Each structure stands twice: as C-alpha cells, then as structure tokens.
Amino acid sequence: MSGDAAVEVRDLTKRYRGTAAVDGVSLTVRPGEVYGFLGPNGAGKTTTLRMLLGLVRPTSGRIAVLGCAPGAPEALARTGSMIEGPAFYPFLSGRQNLRVVARYAAAPASRIDHALRAVDLADRGDDGFSTYSLGMKQRLGVAAALLKEPDLVVLDEPTNGLDPAGMRDMRALIRRLGDDGCTVILSSHMLADVQQVCDRVGVIDAGRIVADSSVEDLRGDGELVIRAAPADVVRSTLEGLPFVQAVRSLGDGHGVRVDETRTGDVTRALVLAGADVREVRRVDRQLEDVFLELTTGAGSDA
C-alpha cells in the first residue's frame, strides 16, 4: 500500500455462505477526488462501502482508509458517511436531528450551522424533518456526514429517489465538496450524474471490478457514425483500416471506434473504395453506453 491514497483496496473479498458478494476488488481513490462507484443491482457496491467503513468484516484482502485500518477511530473521526439512506427522528427539526448526531459522533455543535449551510438547508433547519421533501431529507443526511469536518465522505446512492431538481442540487453539493478538497466516494445507479460529477469511476459487476479509470478515458474517443452504400463494401473497407478499433452495424449505417484525427482518412478510404458516402458524423459515447458494454446488464438499474 502506497500510503498516499485516500482509500486503497487490494484483493478485497467478502463471501456470504460461500458466495462471493465482493470478489478480489482492488481500487485506489486519490485525495480530493470524487470517485463514482457504479454497478448493477447486487453487484457489491454497498458491501464494499460498508467494508471501507468497518461495518462489514472482509473475508480477505487489505483496506487502508486515510492510512488507517477500516473502522479505526482515527479514520472514523475524519470520515462522514451516508449508507442506505439517512435515518432521522421525524418529530425533530433538521437542526435538532443534527444536534443528536453531533453528540453521538462527538462532533462540535458549532459545526451544525455550517453543515446546514453547506447543503442549502440553513433557512429550513428549524422545520420538522417530517415536513422535508425527499431531496431535503437526503441533503440533511449529507449534512450529518459533514458534521465532523471530514476529509473523506462516503455516500451510498445519494441521488436515489430524487426528482430532477433534487438530483441537480445533490450533484452540485457533491461537486462543491470535491472542489473544497474533500475526497468523496459515491455509489450510484445514475450514470449521467456520475458522468457529470465524478473525476474517476470504478465499475463493479458481479463482485468484480471491470473498469477503474477517469470518466474521460472510460468514454474513450467516441464513435464515428457513417451512412454509406453499398454496405458490404463499406464494412470490408472499414475492417481493412489498421487504425479502426471496432466496426458495428447500426440500423442504416456503421459505427466505428477510431481516433478523431482519423476522420478524414476513413472518409477518403470509403470514397476511394467507390462507396457512396452520405453522412460521417462523430458521436460522443455516454457513460451509460460504456457501462452496458462492461456489465452484464442484468440489473434493472442498468
């Protein structure tokens, strides 16, 4: 373990009754980055996050959180978390709920106003929790995670169940935390959200990491969409080009994985082969496309 990482996980495995929920996971989260943990339902996201917090004991493997063993008091003192939705007293106000959490977490009560401001709940802090919208409840959960002035925040599905405005607010909040130098790990089903808010992502499928890279690298160079005829000439020409990585058939054309600088070469080759080129257009790959390619797509969230 290098010791420079905010979180370092090596060969982490968790078995339940012989079945691996998490199977040899290795990943590194660097200080100050917003790291997205993506995967279909049941892929092992929550189990991994719970192991990082010392809530679940690994079957095997190594974890360092802020240089400490998971669950070590030094690590927990600098880590805020929201796992599987926030739990608050409905009959107390937001502020009173945070007071309860602060006392329990040995965090200074002076942090409460700061935490409420950070999640845009300062002017609703004295209203009853039961009167909050789902988005406000989720944001209060993040406020609770911020009470300790943490270096690391772990959020399990922070946008779960939120409407578009709630998601936008949560995204902005997470990005602000990252910009303020806090390391954030979040799990999500919301691929578009992760694409907008995360610096790097790990994709987990059936307990195994299938990708761990920057969002940009994962999305790659995008695809060149070509409409040209006849189809057999187009396909054989494209497949014969050494710089073309992959050719796939679309309804009325072909999609080609190729570096953007080769767009002219591809078009020229098709014209020289006698193809009638009607359209050549570059399409960015969305994280969702990559996710579906990488995972089995078995989860309903996929």
Ligand SMILES: Nc1ncnc2c1ncn2[C@@H]1O[C@H](COP(=O)(O)OP(=O)(O)OP(=O)(O)O)[C@@H](O)[C@H]1O
């Ligand atoms: N306490 C447990 N006992 C037995 N099996 C468990 C336990 N906790 C999790 N599992 C199993 O481990 C696998 C991974 O579950 P986990 O909750 O980590 O997935 P997830 O990626 O967070 O899924 P979701 O997106 O649905 O929350 C699942 O097959 C789940 O049934």
